[in-house]
Amino acid sequence: MSNQGVALGGTLFHFGIEGDYGGVWFNVIPGDNKRLSYYAVAKAFGGSAAQPGVNTPPRFASMSIDNASAVAVGSKATIHANVTDPDGDAITYHTSLNSIGIDGATGTQEVPFTQTSPGVFQIDAPSRPGVWKVYVWAEDGHSNVGVQTVDMRVVPPAVAGTNIALHKTATASSFDQYNGNWSPGQAVDGDLSTRWASNWDDDEWIQVDLGSVQSFHAVQLVWESAFAKGYQVQVSNDGSTWSTVKTVTDGDGGVDTLDVAGSGRYVRIHGTQRGTAYGYSLYELGIYQ
Known part of the structure; x- marks a missing residue:
């Protein structure tokens, strides 16, 4: 390129953690928060946000849900998130759900949670069975956010006895x-x-x-x-x-x-x-x- 550092156009995708399930045209700060992708773009184009010492988002090392393949309707779903902040900032958390695998919905719905210990959160499983996407959002108070998601299959609660209607x-x-x-x-x-x-x-x-x-x-x-x-x-x-x-x-x-x-x-x-x-x-x- 003769004009190094100048882009003609592009679409930034946040696959799996985007919240709206699509490309965000030229919006590297969806929700007015900077994600790690923001700093990756800044580094690629030599922006000031890529300079040493700049405050950056919390990082997820891992995230999981207990018994994620069979969480009973209305029960407590326990989320484990290993999150750290490279700058030592205090982290504020949010949890949300999305049902795209059930009804094609886009966007996420924030749900209340209880933090039972560092990195361990509990939410109420939805009343509707199916595969839900569970999000944890980690904000550092400096307009930075780390986001991670995992799938959770919600199933009807078990009933004692034999289902005598099955295949009748x-x-x-x-x-x-x-x-x-x-x-x-x-x-x-x-x-x-x-x-x-x-x-x-x-x-x-x-x-x-x-x-x-x-x-x-x-x-x-x-x-x-x-x-x-x-x-x-x-x-x-x-x-x-x-x-x-x-x-x-x-x-x-x-x-x-x-x-x-x-x-x-x-x-x-x-x-x-x-x-x-x-x-x-x-x-x-x-x-x-």
């Missing part, structure tokens, strides 16, 4: 036939990446044929974002006459684990009020004996 025959009042495979069997296949989705009406249901009259002590519903605010758990011996063993009027989505005693060959979840403008959608319907 499921039917429903309706299912979405146009946007994918949202048939009722998807809610009893043991796979949290598949789901049943109904038409967009309040009065919809999904039922499972257990094959014979059986008793159970718990029902677990793993909702997609289209959840039921109101619904009934019903049982039947013949698939025609139904008895209600549980009524819910304050559902808020996520995972519902219900202590409910019942007996029947058929178990039905009968929606009475949608929680969103869409229908009802279940990743899994578990019935435990």
